[in-house]
Amino acid sequence: MSAGALPAPLLEALGSVATARSVLLAFDFDGVLAPIVEQPGGARALPASASAIDELVRTDRVAVALVSGRAMDSLREVSGPPEGALLVASHGAEGDGVPSELDDGQRALLARVVEAVRAVVDAHAGTHLELKPAGAVIHTRSAARDVAAQASRLVEDGPGAWDGVRALRGKEVVELSVVEADKGSALLALRDRLAERSGTRPVVVYAGDDVTDEDAFRALEPGAGDVGVKVGEGETAAEFRVGTPEDVSALLQHLVSVLRA
Incomplete structure (x- = not known):
């Protein structure tokens, strides 16, 4: 154009x-x-x-x-x-x-988030985990559509609903962050x-x-x-x-x- x-x-x-x-x-x-x-x-x-x-x-x-x-x-x-x-x-x-530094509480929460998202990824073929300084991301583009939907829902409804966690859903990703x-x-x-x-x-x-x-x-x-x-x-x-x-x-x-x- x-x-x-x-x-x-x-x-x-x-x-x-x-x-x-x-x-x-x-x-x-x-x-x-x-x-x-x-x-x-x-x-x-x-x-x-x-x-x-x-x-x-x-x-x-x-x-x-x-x-x-x-x-x-x-x-x-x-x-x-x-x-x-x-x-x-x-x-x-x-x-x-x-701001680039997490406090002790945020670091502890991030460790729990990563563990929870990793468990979902390990149970859902075609998804993968990306780690970020303040969050964890599940990618679902390579997964079967029903698997992608289930994995995204488990992340959003699980750790994504915890106090102190912000869930962002994008195209084929769900990102959880411990900062606003x-x-x-x-x-x-x-x-x-x-x-x-x-x-x-x-x-x-x-x-x-x-x-x-x-x-x-x-x-x-x-x-x-x-x-x-x-x-x-x-x-x-x-x-x-x-x-x-x-x-x-x-x-x-x-x-x-x-x-x-």
Whole structure:
């Protein structure tokens, strides 16, 4: 899709963003900058999107952030972020402006969570466990559909319901975290941090495809010029929608043209 084929109201909103004194561009990675793949380690941003991100990071008055459910090490590996890009991982539990140390109670709770999720994974073929600094994730993409549904339900209704545990359900994953974190809070923290540095509240553009991105969409303020873009199908709080990561490439290339003009 060329920029001209993007929805006209979206192009109009992006044109207004171009006049802002400060801009924060934030994007989920998987399903937005990169197509969804069977093996998470094989995900890479589309070349046109990667090139546009490189250009935008070097643009005056623009900050660029990747806001992902991946653990930080995984996000760095697959995204190869350009110098100057802000990174938020684990749905806001890791990254720029995020406290990195757990207290003793959180560490003990995390150990119990990991043990419980591992037991579910061991009993359900095709699922696997991912460990994060503040949480544990069950991945179900490679499991039979009935197995995936049962495993997800056991994690959500079991350790996901414990006091002090936050459960986040995304596409083929259930993530349990022992810290209060979500993409909306992380996005607001980035916005406020940039506002303190520049003295100007940045206008925010956020694009995401997953249900966990809805927290970020709900944190936006369209009346202040913010723009939310849902990628793909599904109910959303975002004001705008595009279909595929290729459409996001067109959106990014359009942002390069209007912000560097």
